[in-house]
Amino acid sequence: MMKHAEKIDAIKKGRPLRVADYIFFVVLAVAIAVGSYFIYFPPVATPDTAVVAVYKDGEKLDDEYSLFTNGEFTIDNGALTLVIENGAAFVKNSQCGDRRCHRTRITRPNQKIVCLPQSLVIRIERGEKKLSDDDGIHFYA
Amino acid sequence: MRKETKNIAARRITRLALLTAAALILTLVENMLAPLLNLIPGFAFGVRMGLPNLAVLAALVLFGPIDMIAVLAAKCLLGALFAGSPTALMYSVPAGFFSFGIQYLLYKFVFPKISLISISLAGAIVHNVVQLAVASLVVGQDLFVLFPIMLIASCIAGLFIGLVVFFTVKYFPKKLL
Numbered sequence: 001m002m003k004h005a006e007k008i009d010a011i012k013k014g015r016p017l018r019v020a021d022y023i024f025f026v027v028l029a030v031a032i033a034v035g036s037y038f039i040y041f042p043p044v045a046t047p048d049t050a051v052v053a054v055y056k057d058g059e060k061l062d063d064e065y066s067l068f069t070n071g072e073f074t075i076d077n078g079a080l081t082l083v084i085e086n087g088a089a090f091v092k093n094s095q096c097g098d099r100r101c102h103r104t105r106i107t108r109p110n111q112k113i114v115c116l117p118q119s120l121v122i123r124i125e126r127g128e129k130k131l132s133d134d135d136g137i138h139f140y141a
Numbered sequence: 142m143r144k145e146t147k148n149i150a151a152r153r154i155t156r157l158a159l160l161t162a163a164a165l166i167l168t169l170v171e172n173m174l175a176p177l178l179n180l181i182p183g184f185a186f187g188v189r190m191g192l193p194n195l196a197v198l199a200a201l202v203l204f205g206p207i208d209m210i211a212v213l214a215a216k217c218l219l220g221a222l223f224a225g226s227p228t229a230l231m232y233s234v235p236a237g238f239f240s241f242g243i244q245y246l247l248y249k250f251v252f253p254k255i256s257l258i259s260i261s262l263a264g265a266i267v268h269n270v271v272q273l274a275v276a277s278l279v280v281g282q283d284l285f286v287l288f289p290i291m292l293i294a295s296c297i298a299g300l301f302i303g304l305v306v307f308f309t310v311k312y313f314p315k316k317l318l
Contacts, residue, residue, distance in 0.1 A: 002253070004205065008318065009311045010253045011202070021259045028262070028296065036289035058281015112286055121282040 037052075046108050049127025052082065052089045057119045067107075067124060079118050089113070089122065156317075157211050158203065161227055164196035164216040168223055190298045191265060193220060197241060198261060198306045202284070203313060206245050231279070232272050240268035261303030265295040 002010065049095040050067040053060055063132055065073055065084055066095035073082045080094035080101070090105045104113045106124055171192045193216050201209035217237050221230045244264040252260065269291045277284045 002160070005318075007248075007252060008202070008315075009309065011257065011307065014253065014256075016258060016304060016307050017256050018254070020255045024255065024259050024262070028266075032289060032292055032296070035292075039286055039289055055280075055282055112282065112284070114280065114282070114284060114287070116276065116280065119280055121280055123282070 009075070041108075046087065047126055050109060051085060051125055051127050053123050053125050054082070055121040055123065064125075066127075076118070076120060077123075079120060080115060082122060089124065091115070091122065093119070153204075153208070157200075157208055157215075160196045160204075160208070160212045161215040161219070164192060164193040165219055165223060167195060168216070168220040169190040172224055191251050191268065191295070191302065194237075194240075194261075194264070194268075195305055195309075197237075197304050198244065198257070198264070198302065199309050201241065201245060201248060202257065202306060202310050203318060206249075209245065213241055231284060232275050235266045236271040237274055239271045240264040241316060244265045249266030256303070258300060258306045261306065262299035265299030265302070266292065269295045 025135055046067065048068065051064040052067055053064050055061065056076055061076070063073070064096045065071070065079040065082065065083060065094050067089065070085050071082075071083075075082050078095065080096070081092050082093055083090050088105050091101045091113055093113060096115050101113050101120075106113055106122070109124050109126050110122050113120075142227070171190055175189060197209055197213045197216060200212040217230060217233045221227050221233065240265065244260050247255065247263060248257075272309045273284050273288060273291065
């Protein structure tokens, strides 16, 4: 193993990148491309039964909203407004302040809008046969 | 002899203070840049560049792991106070320590087969994984659906930080080591 001074010398004399770096970059790029494809375009179609469910502090709230019935709904006593429009769900009038959740539009099962400050998660579920926590999605369970 | 020891201690404290100051200034710069980054569509989840990690990685390479831990701890604590959100500690402390743990191991055992840039990149990825895991636990929902977009952002940031640290070390005067 190299000593501290030798490593500093190696940096001072060496080039910024080595062959192993290029291999690492290619592997990483492929992994990101494949992973993103499956996360953003899951191999499941949005069924007619799809509903929008809301979770507060990890607990599912009672109301579910069909993804195919347009409307505006007040969530958690006015914490935010959920808008459903032509098979897409998004959020407006969030009370959280930074309003990052306003940027996300979801259309497919298992996609989510997250409001960390208010601990709210809005998720599309399949309806009758919903994707529940038992489906092995939770890595930490 | 005793005077010499004191001198070394004084030098060390000074350079740790300088690195911590650099990390905090970078935290402030990053906070100013954050709204700009959020204008880019898709970068919804409060993506940050992680500029302060520059000072921490430089501390590891130039002065070793113990100094790195000191700068990292100071950066996490003071950075959270500066940014005005102590709850950020919940995310930044585990993510920071895991990320720099990996970077230290890579630097100790794999470097120079891979460069500082790859080490920084690996650190950025681990940082995101841990942060998302903590956020998932806090919210009680699997948030890894956000992973790809965060990963792309962190790769860009990791590459940039690795490159800056490389050139910092390359042109760092030897007599200051």
